[in-house]
Amino acid sequence: MATRNQTFDTPDPDDPLDIHTRDSNNHTPLLAAAYRLDVAATRAQIVAGADVHAVEDPSDDDSYNAIDLVLSVTRNAYIPQTAQICRMLLDAGVPATERMRTAVRGIGTEFEFGRSGFNPDYVAQVDAGLAELYAMFDVTPAPAHQTHDGVSPISVVATTWTEQFNELWDLLVPPSGAALSAQGEVIRICGRINRELLGTGGANWDRQFRAMVDTAVEIVSGGTTLPAADFKDYRAAAKKVRKGRIDEEAIMRMIELSVSWVLANPTPQPFSTTRYTR
Helix, strand or coil, X not given: CCCCCCCCCCCCCCCCCCCCCCCCCCCCHHHHHHHCCCHHHHHHHHHCCCCCCCECCCCCCCCCEHHHHXXXXXXXXXXXXXXXXXXXXXXXXXXXXXXXXXXXXXXXXXXXXXXHHCCHHXXXXXXXXXXXXXXXXXXXXXXXXXCCCCCCCCCCCCCCHHHHHHHHHHHHCCCCCCCCEHHHHHHHHHXXXXXXXXXXXXXXXXXXXXXXXXXXXXHHCCCCCCCHHHHHHHHHHHHHHHXXXXXXXXXXXXXXXXXXXXXXXXXXXXXXXCCCCC
């Protein structure tokens, strides 16, 4: 997929409104402008007569169009620009789809999760843009993110460990930095490890990640401990993960048993660390 600072390979540099030539990523200038979240360039392409229905791969029925692209790359701070671009494209005749509605729901959920840590000077602008997206795509606004109060017993309603992990993440893990409780931190560590090893292939794996694995083992060795066999499994899985191996079975076992430990220790335990900053 293209990067936002991509350049076009073949269009005439004196003709910025070229509307047909595709770049090395198979993007028309309109698709590239939407991907860069460039409101002015997107507007210029539409006015120039660009095909608003163009997709990345015309041979693929599920290929992304300009709205799909902008919704796929936007993040909290870019929500106002995203709303403007989507409005222009919808007005130009691009139909709303369920995939777009799903993407908008995800954008709203992500913003609500990080709202408490977002720059307060820009919250009003982002809220306005998000409200526009909800209205444009007929999507029910994401509920306010509920975080644990740090005192009450930790509980979940999910019944599978994968769903319980997601619920505990939403409940206990802050938008940035270490969690305030040992329960939240072991969940956060597992999530970071999973993302780093299975998401990026361990490209950033270093001694800080290894320290996080060690901390996870320390956490689950306290409180109401896991059954002996499970704790043995935990240590074995952690040993493999600590080496930065792309071992999905070991990673999943760490996550599963971390969830079990949290549920067996519902009383929040204060946590602080200076051993890593990730």
